[in-house]
Amino acid sequence: MAQKPSIPKGTRDFNPEQVAKRQYIFKTIQTVFETYGFQPIETPSFENSETLMGKYGDEGDRLIFKILNSGDYLSKVDEDLYAEKNSTKITSSISEKALRYDLTVPFARYVVQHQNEIEFPFKRYQMQPVWRADRPQKGRFREFNQCDADVVGSKSLWQEVEFVQLYDAVFTALKLEGVTIKINNRKILSGIAEVIGAKDKLIDFTVALDKLDKIGEEKVKEEMLGKGIPQSGIDKLQPLFTLSGTFEVQIQSLKSILSTSEEGLKGVEELEFINTGIETLGLKTAALQLDVTLARGLNYYTGAIFEVAAPDGVSMGSIGGGGRYDDLTGIFGLKDVSGVGISFGLDRIYLVLEELELFPEAVNKNVKVLFINFGDAEALYSLKAIQKLRAAGINAELYPDAAKMKKQMNHANKRAIPFVVLVGEEEVKSEVFTLKNMAEGTQDKLNFDALLDAVK
Amino acid sequence: MAQKPSIPKGTRDFNPEQVAKRQYIFKTIQTVFETYGFQPIETPSFENSETLMGKYGDEGDRLIFKILNSGDYLSKVDEDLYAEKNSTKITSSISEKALRYDLTVPFARYVVQHQNEIEFPFKRYQMQPVWRADRPQKGRFREFNQCDADVVGSKSLWQEVEFVQLYDAVFTALKLEGVTIKINNRKILSGIAEVIGAKDKLIDFTVALDKLDKIGEEKVKEEMLGKGIPQSGIDKLQPLFTLSGTFEVQIQSLKSILSTSEEGLKGVEELEFINTGIETLGLKTAALQLDVTLARGLNYYTGAIFEVAAPDGVSMGSIGGGGRYDDLTGIFGLKDVSGVGISFGLDRIYLVLEELELFPEAVNKNVKVLFINFGDAEALYSLKAIQKLRAAGINAELYPDAAKMKKQMNHANKRAIPFVVLVGEEEVKSEVFTLKNMAEGTQDKLNFDALLDAVK
Numbered sequence: 045m046a047q048k049p050s051i052p053k054g055t056r057d058f059n060p061e062q063v064a065k066r067q068y069i070f071k072t073i074q075t076v077f078e079t080y081g082f083q084p085i086e087t088p089s090f091e092n093s094e095t096l097m098g099k100y101g102d103e104g105d106r107l108i109f110k111i112l113n114s115g116d117y118l119s120k121v122d123e124d125l126y127a128e129k130n131s132t133k134i135t136s137s138i139s140e141k142a143l144r145y146d147l148t149v150p151f152a153r154y155v156v157q158h159q160n161e162i163e164f165p166f167k168r169y170q171m172q173p174v175w176r177a178d179r180p181q182k183g184r185f186r187e188f189n190q191c192d193a194d195v196v197g198s199k200s201l202w203q204e205v206e207f208v209q210l211y212d213a214v215f216t217a218l219k220l221e222g223v224t225i226k227i228n229n230r231k232i233l234s235g236i237a238e239v240i241g242a243k244d245k246l247i248d249f250t251v252a253l254d255k256l257d258k259i260g261e262e263k264v265k266e267e268m269l270g271k272g273i274p275q276s277g278i279d280k281l282q283p284l285f286t287l288s289g290t291f292e293v294q295i296q297s298l299k300s301i302l303s304t305s306e307e308g309l310k311g312v313e314e315l316e317f318i319n320t321g322i323e324t325l326g327l328k329t330a331a332l333q334l335d336v337t338l339a340r341g342l343n344y345y346t347g348a349i350f351e352v353a354a355p356d357g358v359s360m361g362s363i364g365g366g367g368r369y370d371d372l373t374g375i376f377g378l379k380d381v382s383g384v385g386i387s388f389g390l391d392r393i394y395l396v397l398e399e400l401e402l403f404p405e406a407v408n409k410n411v412k413v414l415f416i417n418f419g420d421a422e423a424l425y426s427l428k429a430i431q432k433l434r435a436a437g438i439n440a441e442l443y444p445d446a447a448k449m450k451k452q453m454n455h456a457n458k459r460a461i462p463f464v465v466l467v468g469e470e471e472v473k474s475e476v477f478t479l480k481n482m483a484e485g486t487q488d489k490l491n492f493d494a495l496l497d498a499v500k
Numbered sequence: 501m502a503q504k505p506s507i508p509k510g511t512r513d514f515n516p517e518q519v520a521k522r523q524y525i526f527k528t529i530q531t532v533f534e535t536y537g538f539q540p541i542e543t544p545s546f547e548n549s550e551t552l553m554g555k556y557g558d559e560g561d562r563l564i565f566k567i568l569n570s571g572d573y574l575s576k577v578d579e580d581l582y583a584e585k586n587s588t589k590i591t592s593s594i595s596e597k598a599l600r601y602d603l604t605v606p607f608a609r610y611v612v613q614h615q616n617e618i619e620f621p622f623k624r625y626q627m628q629p630v631w632r633a634d635r636p637q638k639g640r641f642r643e644f645n646q647c648d649a650d651v652v653g654s655k656s657l658w659q660e661v662e663f664v665q666l667y668d669a670v671f672t673a674l675k676l677e678g679v680t681i682k683i684n685n686r687k688i689l690s691g692i693a694e695v696i697g698a699k700d701k702l703i704d705f706t707v708a709l710d711k712l713d714k715i716g717e718e719k720v721k722e723e724m725l726g727k728g729i730p731q732s733g734i735d736k737l738q739p740l741f742t743l744s745g746t747f748e749v750q751i752q753s754l755k756s757i758l759s760t761s762e763e764g765l766k767g768v769e770e771l772e773f774i775n776t777g778i779e780t781l782g783l784k785t786a787a788l789q790l791d792v793t794l795a796r797g798l799n800y801y802t803g804a805i806f807e808v809a810a811p812d813g814v815s816m817g818s819i820g821g822g823g824r825y826d827d828l829t830g831i832f833g834l835k836d837v838s839g840v841g842i843s844f845g846l847d848r849i850y851l852v853l854e855e856l857e858l859f860p861e862a863v864n865k866n867v868k869v870l871f872i873n874f875g876d877a878e879a880l881y882s883l884k885a886i887q888k889l890r891a892a893g894i895n896a897e898l899y900p901d902a903a904k905m906k907k908q909m910n911h912a913n914k915r916a917i918p919f920v921v922l923v924g925e926e927e928v929k930s931e932v933f934t935l936k937n938m939a940e941g942t943q944d945k946l947n948f949d950a951l952l953d954a955v956k
Contacts, residue, residue: 049551049609049832052597055544057610059617060624063540079890081867081897084519088511088643089545089599089629090565095505109546112566112595114633118587129582131574139568141508143545153505154513161515163914165900168516173545177570187544200900202879209887325883376505411537423658427781431665434535441537444621444656458619 054178054186064408065394066189069218070171073191073388076214080206082169082193087150089173090141097142099149099375107177109186110139143175147192148372148385155196156376164197164381183361183391194385196372201314204348204368205321207386211352211364212330214388219402221329222355223363228338229315230345230367232298235308236284236336239301240277242268249273250339253284257337261285287336291319294334314347346370350386354396363392413440413463413499414456416449425472426465429492438499456482463499510634510642520864521850522645525674526627529647529844532670536662538625538649543606545629546597553598555605555831563632566595599631603648604828604841611652612832620653620837639817639847650841652828657770660804660824661777663842667808667820668786670844675858677785678811679819684794685771686801686823688754691764692740692792695757696733698724705729706795709740713793717741743792747775750790770803802826806842810852819848869896869919869955870912872905881928882921885948894955912938919955 051057058066074084090111097105118126121137128134144150147170155162171191180186193210195203208225215223233253237246248271252264259267264285265278283301287294295316302308315334322332330352338349340362347368354360366386373381397403413433415426426442433440443452456464466478477495480487490498507513514522530540546567553561574582577593584590600606603626611618627647636642649666651659664681671679689709693702704727708720715723720741721734739757743750751772758764771790778788786808794805796818803824810816822842829837853859869889871882882898889896899908912920922934933951936943946954 049613050548051544051551051609051613052546052548055546057544057614058542059614060539060541063542067540078865079893079895081895083516083865084523085516086514086519088507088513089631090508090511090643092506092508095507106570109570110568111599112568112591114562114565116587118585118590121585126585129574129577131572134574135568143567153507157505157507158513158515163911167897175545187546195900198900200873202873202883202898202900205883206898213890321880321883324880325887409534410539417656417658424777424780427658427661427777431781434669437535439535439537441623442658442662444651444654444658455619 052186054180054184056185056187060410061408065397065403066390068403068407069390069393069397070189070191072217073214074169074171076210076217077169077193080167080193080210080213082167085151085154085168085170086172087144087147087154087170090143091150091153093136093140093142095153096145096149100145104145108145109143109175109177110135111141111143113138113140144172145176146174147172147190147387148194149375151192151194152373153376155381156373156378159378165195166197167193167195169193183395185391189390191388191390192385193387194372194383196381196383199370199382201317201348202321203384204314204318205325207350207366207384208318208322208330208332209325209327211350211386212327215330215352216328218393218397220355220393220396220400223330224353224355225330225332226335226338226351226353227315227318227332228335228349229311229347230349231307231311231314231347232302232336233311233339235302235305235311236281238305238308240273240280242273242277245271245273253337254339256285284336287334291332291334294336295319298336311347318348340365340367344369348384354392355400358396358399360392360396361389363389363396365389409439411439411441411459411461413438413465414452414459414461415440415442415465415467416452417443417446418466418468419446422467422469422472426467429465429467429477429495432492433496433499436496436500438496440499465495508642510636510640512641512643516866517864521853521859522846524859524863525846525849525853526645526647528673529670530625530627532666532673533625533649536623536649536666536669538623541607541610541624541626542628543600543603543610543626546599547606547609549592549596549598551609552601552605556601560601563634564601565599565631565633566591567597567599569594569596600628601632602630603628603646603843604650605831607648607650608829609832611837612829612834615834621651622653623649623651625649639851641847645846647844647846648822648841649843650828650839652837652839655826655838657773658777659840660770660774661781663806663822663840664774664778664788665781665783667806667842668783671786671808672784674849674853676811676849676852676856679786680809680811681786681788682791682794682807682809683771683774683788684791684805685767686803686805687763687767687770688758688792689767689795691758691761691767692737694761694764696729696736698729698733701727701729709793710795712741740792743790747788747790750792751775754792767803774804796821796823800825804840810848811856814852814855816848816852817845819845819852821845865895867895867897867915867917869894869921870908870915870917871896871898871921871923872908873899873902874922874924875902878923878925878928882923885921885923885933885951888948889952889955892952892956894952896955921951 096108117138173187173189175187211225233250237243237249242249252267256264268278283297298312338351345367349367350365351362352364354363368384370382372383417423430440462482464480476489478489552564573594629643629645631643667681689706693699693705698705708723712720724734739753754768794807801823805823806821807818808820810819824840826838828839873879886896918938920936932945934945
């Protein structure tokens, strides 16, 4: 094979530095998840196709990676079906498993399958890869990781309060200060649609409203008119386009806009509860902001809707999102299990931390001490010291070959190893170590205890 | 959907306790890998099919999970080929990607693809799932994790010495004392085949020899005869069947058996080097044992061969293995890159630790403190304390609903939460917390600082 090997488009290799940085983010999120009482589960990479198909809409079904059955899979395909040569129709006959598309549906499946072992309310987190046959582009991959935390089995709004705190805790721990946690409520959107006389056009209405930031007030109104929302309704919306002030002030405006909608007022009340809680408890570095244009995953969420925006000045889509869904497990036959959850966008958080240079310097668990190899006797003497350094938790290694000194020093340089130990015949005889500090260029003869102190 | 959902055979859901135990093993191995100077890489879950196919033999090719192409994949299949309806022939036309089958071939691909960015010798570790369409059975899954450490780019035998130390360090850290690290050398097997005049029958010979423990000396000899190995050769083997004594004594016997084989003597010399190093450096809890019947992965290894056996009394196959392979990357066009590596069998190690009850009690990062919810005012007061506990690294949570006291206490019991805090109207007024120690059944009224001390 003369050609250099490659990997499928939309997938990535991660080198040691990248893995270390990703693990740093995972570990930070995981630690916060655990202090908040979430516990980890893991589900298989592939599920039975019927578990996934039909759960993400037609587009989702197309983007799910299907796994070919093993063995003589064609022998089980009906002759007439085969003769049609129709990819869509034949798929379910030659593929019965598919790769996980997100973590939510497998979680719902898990809850239903294990309902008798689970003690509700159940707070779980899950950090695993998912796969989507999407067209790859900048920041969009065919294999990427999701980090989700959800609670199922309680409708308490304290959970929404805690999720806002949790977002704040994670981004504070990552030193990513100044993120905005946007919040909305599906009931407010429904209430508005009701008030403006477009209850049946909720989706058209929110799709248009969602574009307010991008296309501006006039174009949004045009789009609404085009979708058949009456001018009188749009007029009633006017206060919405200029909603401003503190969270509490906006709440009061919404109360007046929605005064005739029971559902809308319920949504406002929920938002107010969450905001009051957060006002009292305080946030460390994030800000909570009401965003009545927020409508992500509309068909799915039934209460609170969350989205997290990177700090001002960083151009990046949302770095987290989530919300309340009142019937997560209904698709698998378990009714009336309310859930609320949030997700972290690992790849985008990575890019933001990179851009703002927020990764800790020591994130890469690089080797700290390299022992130069001058031959077998010296190597064995060195390995005795290395053994003790490792037992003290210090990443240390011996250059495996008695190569030229220059080659070995170059190796230490290229790998940015901070300390090099030189052990020649003389050092072995006098039981010392020559320690070279690569950054400072200094060199000292030390006994083992002094060496350990120096590299610690 | 009335039927309870399920997962594909050979795959597993992991509940919080299982995930915590698995993470404990991963984390222990990872920490040791890093102190030994290994650095992590990750590769995509699926590779281009041509990267994997043909690398694991015909049986391996069959066991690789193939991913169906997206879109109208049948439209690209040639009419004549389609008409044949032959699964084997059609696969490469409808599937161009496949799930990782092990970590070694993707690593070889990685090294070749990134050879210009890599500083050799390159010490990498990798802990990721792999997939095999094997018939599932006890302890054999279709999705399982591998944990590999390899060095490429040096032929130094010090690396073999360090891998023996590394096995010892990991199993000592896991408190799994008394494992046996078996070692052999491919060159010794070749040497023996040469000496007994069956050089062309190396594989038949080692396959038979490998069964010595299971079927006994006589049957092994019968099998060798049956495979055309001459009686005179088998006679020369006699000392091999009764090889015993210390490592050093066995080495001396081998030297005499192999006195006429240059390759065999080279193998003995390598073993002796490794054993001398280990004798000098010492092992903490494991034992190194020469096992001349060890022949795993024969077509692959060219020098040292390792296998780790669980402590006596635990019936379990090998819990680790590895060896030296002199041409890992040749399959991808990069010649003369020697590698040596080892692997840990996570699932089997898990079962052994479970059987011997070696998992630490605190492995499950369970919630430590549950605050009973008596209503919104009390809940808010509780959340202020919970916030401070979490900041101190203590896993704490509020029961989300103001449910009946009994229900909330049952919840704490079922989840084995060690501390429960009761905050009623009175506690809020006097700014105290009633702490109940669930194991001891004791109850105390404490201020926050005393509460923090008590649950720490």
